[in-house]
Amino acid sequence: MLPENAGRWKTPAGITLLSVLYFSAVLLRSRPQNERPVLIRNATLWTSANNGTDVARGGDVLLDKGLIIALGSIPVHLTRPANLEIVDAQGKWITPGIVDAHSHLGVGSAPRLSGASDSNSRKAPIPPWLRNIDGINTHDLAYRLSMSVGITTAQIVPGSANNIGDQSFLIKLRPTAERSTSPMLLEPPHTLSLNESDGPPRWRHMKHACGENTLRVHSQTRMDAAWNFRQAYNEARKIKDAQDAFCAVVENGLWDGESPYTESLQWEALVDVLRGNVKVSVHCYEPVGLDSLIRVASIHHATSTYLVPDTQTGMGRPTGNRTVRLRLQVLYSFPHFT
The missing domain is CATH 3.20.20.140 (Metal-dependent hydrolases)
Incomplete structure (x- = not known):
């Protein structure tokens, strides 16, 4: 289980991104089919900031229980769960x-x-x-x-x-x-x-x-x-x-x-x-x-x-x-x- 205060860090472009982008009671009740935490590494992140022009290259995305936990440069201590699945995006785009x-x-x-x-x-x-x-x-x-x-x-x-x-x-x-x-x-x-x-x-x-x-x-x-x-x-x-x-x-x-x-x-x-x-x-x-x-x-x-x-x-x-x-x-x- 990842800590509740995880993920409030800045991307390389300096854009602050909250750990949980959308959080509601119904998401807590429901369970996604894949409950394992997933770390997507080395992606090109289109953050949609600055009128859609902001791009963070070589960024990571951490997900847990269907929620986005962190974006950008992710601290090492968040990437240690034993069942963490790691995906190398090889520079591919990830958009909102x-x-x-x-x-x-x-x-x-x-x-x-x-x-x-x-x-x-x-x-x-x-x-x-x-x-x-x-x-x-x-x-x-x-x-x-x-x-x-x-x-x-x-x-x-x-x-x-x-x-x-x-x-x-x-x-x-x-x-x-x-x-x-x-x-x-x-x-x-x-x-x-x-x-x-x-x-x-x-x-x-x-x-x-x-x-x-x-x-x-x-x-x-x-x-x-x-x-x-x-x-x-x-x-x-x-x-x-x-x-x-x-x-x-x-x-x-x-x-x-x-x-x-x-x-x-x-x-x-x-x-x-x-x-x-x-x-x-x-x-x-x-x-x-x-x-x-x-x-x-x-x-x-x-x-x-x-x-x-x-x-x-x-x-x-x-x-x-x-x-x-x-x-x-x-x-x-x-x-x-x-």
């Missing part, structure tokens, strides 16, 4: 793991089978009560393919068939000894397990969508989609207002002991959105959709945002690619079509 912020791994899993497709629920256009952790396939063959190109973490989001989709979760792709879903989770929200509610707050995640997919699946227009958002958030607002009023009465010592606290398992996730506890990612393309959205953490795809640059103020930068002729909303992502 890639975080995929928009992934359907596990819910649109490979091989694609009729009994293993959980990307979308088609029961209703607004199902914020669903959680895609309940549908993540732990044996998706695409995990290994994704890891082979450097992806280590992914936000698993639902498809774009619904205006308000499932609650999303972040997972680590590496295999675990348990081979079940919960050990894969990265910083799961406390709403998932009341046993850990005393810790620091953790973000919840959710996906919304506008555009052609929701119109096609639910036979609706863009006006219907906008109404879906307004109606759903109006319900959440009424619940939030009732909760705030209850708390105000209690805090002032005026509670009669009989008035109930308003709760709704169906809408509680949207109430949390209004309270600022949920990062909302939105699948959206066109100016009409962008203009009708509430505040969001990031807009995915967003191929027409150059037409309405002012709407991006205060939001996360959009991501996505351009596949012309796939949809009308993508067609207008090219300036010469406008």
Whole structure:
């Protein structure tokens, strides 16, 4: 077992790197398949510092129980465990793991089978009560393919068939000894397990969508989609207002002991959105959709945002690619079509 204070040393380039880059309760609970400490020597480390230009040549990386313990020039006393596995990188590159912020791994899993497709629920256009952790396939063959190109973490989001989709979760792709879903989770929200509610707050995640997919699946227009958002958030607002009023009465010592606290398992996730506890990612393309959205953490795809640059103020930068002729909303992502 390596000491708790291991790994706070400087790389040859002088960049201070913490021993544990990402540490959470779920990582402590889960066990990676390979629990042996591993020392990778003589690597070219792309630290991603200085706007991605910093490189440490001839550096080492020490891992133990699936966690990065030290980077750069590693003290000798940390390299003495009897079961230490040493790998000579021979100058090959080691980069930070890639975080995929928009992934359907596990819910649109490979091989694609009729009994293993959980990307979308088609029961209703607004199902914020669903959680895609309940549908993540732990044996998706695409995990290994994704890891082979450097992806280590992914936000698993639902498809774009619904205006308000499932609650999303972040997972680590590496295999675990348990081979079940919960050990894969990265910083799961406390709403998932009341046993850990005393810790620091953790973000919840959710996906919304506008555009052609929701119109096609639910036979609706863009006006219907906008109404879906307004109606759903109006319900959440009424619940939030009732909760705030209850708390105000209690805090002032005026509670009669009989008035109930308003709760709704169906809408509680949207109430949390209004309270600022949920990062909302939105699948959206066109100016009409962008203009009708509430505040969001990031807009995915967003191929027409150059037409309405002012709407991006205060939001996360959009991501996505351009596949012309796939949809009308993508067609207008090219300036010469406008």
